[in-house]
Structures are given as structure tokens and as C-alpha cells.
Amino acid sequence: MKTIIDVKNLSIYYYTLAGIVRAVENVSFSIGEKEWVSFVGESGSGKSTVAYAILNLVPSPGKIVNGKVVFNGKNLLELDEEEMRQIRGKEISMVFQDPMTSLDPLRKVGDQIAEVLIEHGAEKEEAFERAKELLRMVNLPEDRINYYPHQLSGGQRQRVAIAMAMAFHPKLLIADEPTTALDVIVQDSIMDLIATLKSKGTSIFFVTHDISLAAERSDKIAVMYAGKLVEFGKVEQILDNPLHPYTKALLESVPDVWSERKVSAIPGYPPDLRNPPKGCRFHPRCTIFKIKKELHGICNELETELIEVEKDHFVACHLYRRR
């Protein structure tokens, strides 16, 4: 499969007054053509920060301290602002949790979509025709071009945001919790819409805190914990044969309508990333570490590394270290 984006050894720190927050540490992965990869994890696990880093949009006081984001043979982190602008919205586009982040409340929806098209070289009339067409593609009536964002529901606004993101048939769509604020029926229809986009050739980088949402339409799942990528693999590998103790615990903690098992909470709390635990960042909460004496001195001392355990299935855990 052709690789669309290749992220290598990405580390991102936030330089706050209270200390340096090591939000993302040494994360590597790649996304193939027409592939849907979902990043899951708790708040603060660094999944959104990775998403922003791809477009070199990490908000201050965050800084990308190390790593590469290779897209079309170019390291995006080395491009200047003008070159980056040519890529943002055109080759890689993004939708956010709150569509109002990307919509201007004072301007009509149609004007906003058309502006993106004109910015990248379309004629005015052509741009409005295309705006209507895009609205139809996201199942909105074309008269919505004359609406202001506040006249639309949350779901409709997210459709507009997706319409804008689709304008140039991007190679990659980054979606940061795009359905979190929405009701489940609307969420389902937005997920369908993203799946349509994928079927037209766009790869998807999807960020969610809800692993069951990632279960349904993704090809691969990446699990993040405390700034580290701890497991990465095909959906079946992650859900049916999870390897990392955190992935296992996460799967057991999620209520599911179609499961009769009891849920159990993950003991403890995620660490403070100004001062992350030594060794594996999950070890203070890891039940296996707790019961296996022979792991003491390993998990709480040595850094973990992401290794390929079976084809396409990666895990960063000392239990699976090569002997």
C-alpha cells in the first residue's frame, strides 16, 4: 500500500510556566492510501497534539522538539508558512470538534466555502456553483449557502465544515473528535459521511476518546497513553487480540450496549506529564507489573520501544521484548 503520511520520532513539549509538559514523546506511525486510522486515548494522552502537529499547527506554548512528518516526499515541519498554506485545506484538511472553530459566525455559509475555493484560484461564479455542489454532497439542501452558521444545528455545521474540507479532494483528512458534541444519530451520519470521503480516495486520521467509535469504520487503531503510542494495528488485532495492558484495560472499562460483561475501571489516574513515570509510563497503573516481581527493575526503569509483534501489529511493552 502506498504511504500517504509518515511520522517519525515525533516529540512535542508544552513549555508552560508550571514546567515542561512532555505531551508527545517519540511517536512514529504511517497512514496508507485510502486508509482510516483512528487515534484513541484519554484526554491529555497527546492524540490531538499529534493531529495538530501534522499541519504544523501545534498551539503555543507547544513546540515540536523532534521528529519528521513526511508527506509526498517532503518533511512538512521544514516548509515555510507559504508552502504550508498550499498544503493546508488543499492536500490535507482538518475538521474540529466544534465546527464553530472553523466557521465565521458573521458570514454566510456559502461565502465561506466559496472563499476557500477562490483563495486557491477559482472564479467567483464557479466557486458558488461548487459550494452548492459541496453542500449537496454532505446532504444539505443547497439553499443553506444563504444561512449563517447560527441558523444551523450542530450536525449541520459539522457537515458544512466537512464540505469545506472536501473542496479539493484532499489526500488526507484530519478529524479531531468531530462528533463528540453531537447526538448519536447525528454522529452516525457524520461517520457515514467521512466513510464516503474515504471511499473517494481520502485517507483519514481520526481522533477520538471513544474506542467503540473507532471500532466501526476504521482500518487501523492507534492507542495513545500519556504521550506515547503504546499499540498500533489493524482493528481486529487491537480489539480481538489486544497486547498492551493499557489497551486491555481500556477495552474492559468501556460500557457496550451489546456486551453482557461487567465493566471495570482502570485503577489510578494518568500521570502528570511534567514529571512522567520513569520507564513505561503506564507501569504505576499496570496490573501485570503489580503481580509480576520479575518485571520490577525493567518496566519502572527502561524506556519502552514500539516493536512489530506480528505483521502490522505494534506494541510498546516490555512483556513483548525480543529476548
Add this chain to the structure above:
Amino acid sequence: MKMSELLRVEHLKKYFPVKRSILEVLTKKEEKFVRAVDDISFSIERGETLALIGESGCGKTTTGRVILRLIEPTEGKIIFDGIDITKLGKEQLREIRKRMQMVFQDPYASLSPRMKIGDAIAHPLLIHGLADKEEAKELALQMLKRVGLTPEDEFYNRYPHHLSGGQRQRVVIARAMILKPDFVVADEAVSMIDVSMRASILELLESFREEYNLTMLFITHDIAVAKLIADRIAVMYLGKIVEIGPTDEVLNNPAHPYTLALIQAVPSIVKREKKKMIEITGEVPNAVNPPSGCRFHPRCPFADELCKTKEPELIEIGKNHFVACHHPVKD
């Protein structure tokens, strides 16, 4: 009334007036209302948990607040332990309120940022005159330990901003439980906290339910959570209860097309392959001018003339399983 019933709601309505401009008032434009809750009736047995589910704007939160009389009902009756509390005056209501508590959705907004969490938990005891300062502090310390915020004497002196979302929610629960209530309205009690923390908060609520034989109205948009905690589920749509019954019955044999649509939209790890049983269109209409007849008819694939004109009533289609639909789904 049955002996075991703790709460009964009869024909409850809550209409909120829509703000009119001065011009509209002067020209005597007709006053409009949002019919947030529009004639609902149900009851909850002692020790039972009823989950009220539905999408935002369906009236589930308003229902919870009206029951506790945090907002006044427009019409209808609320009967708590045999007492009609709908018309109770302030003093009498205070007495009853000791027995009815609320766990709010947002642990950030429902705790005073300037009050130590220990004092926040002790506060209800002092307000209701159930303990003096020292006793209240002692009980609050015990409660902190009970909800897992230990070492409790250390946590007592912390402020909400020192705590994570999950820890704050524990404080909110501790504050509601310190009066040993009979009845609790939990409004989206786990929605704002991380998925991995939800299970522990649900476990905590469950443990109080066992200890106090608590009766609960559990308001949530999350059907998977409702399945875990509720004995029965009531589904609301645009101010109406469209289906109510035992949890497994409603989830496995949903009779209202709306319930079916809701359930099939829920993402699941176990059932990853999606089979669309029903295709519904559009979005929830405005509660100011709800559709005629069955309120779901404009979105329902099975709707016919009858649905447009006649409002369906809740009828029993299985043991304790009621649905308000002219053409209930059969499996």
C-alpha cells in the same frame, strides 16, 4: 398507589415562554412556548433505577429538574413517597429535599471554586441543621474516604481546581450522598469524564444504591451506560415518552422506530458490522411547533395518515413494556 412505589409523575408538563421583543408584545403577537416536557407520566419503585434517555433537547434534563422542583412544573403532579409535592411551600419542600438529591452533569460548574471540597461536602448537613460544625466535618471526612478520595484529611482541604474531572465528580456524588437520600436524580453524571473513568464512577453510584437502597432517575444520552445501570429505560423524544420498559426488553426488542434508530446508531466494539434496520431522515424539529399527531412522523419511514393526525398513546405491548406508536416495530 402501590406500597413499593417511591415516585410517581402524572401528566407532567413544562412549557418555557419564548422571549418576545417589545414590538411583539406591543403588537400583541401571540405568546409562544417551548414545550420541553409535554404530558409525561411514569413511576419509579423503591430501589429501582430508571434511565431517561434521548437526544439533546428532548426534555430529559428538564424532567429531572421539575421533579426536584428546581424549576416549577407548568401542569401535572409529582408524588414522592405518597406526598404530592407539586404544591408544597418552601418550608415543607425543604424537609422533603433532604431525601431528594441531584448529581449534576458538570463537575466543573457545580462546585464552588472558593470552597474547600470537604466543606462543600459538609455544607448540606449544616444547611439542613443535621449536624454541628465538628460532626459535619467528621462525616465529610468519612464520606471522602467512602468515595475513594484518600488520604481524606488531605483531600478535605483541597479546592476543586486541584482535582481531575473524575475526582470532582466523586465530590459531587459525596455531597449528594451525605444526607443519605432516598432518591437521586443523576443528570449525565458520567458524560463529561473520560471513558476510562466512567466505570469507576458508575461503580460508586451502584455501591451507594446498594447501601442506601437508593432509587434513581438516571438521565443520560448514552445507551451503553443506561444498559449498565438501569432496571428500566424510558425513551424521550420532543418532550414525550415514546417507549418505556425493562432495560433488556427495550434494547433487544425496541418497539418504537425512534428507539430502534437510536440503538442502531450506538457504536459498539462487540457488534462492529453495521446493519441498518431503519433509515430515518432529518433532524429533531423545533419544540415550539412540534409536528401534529405523532411527533416523530416527519422522520419515520413507517408513518401514514393516522400518524400525522392522531397522537399515539402509551400502550402495553409486553410485560411492563409500553410504546406510543401506531405501527410498533416487530422483530
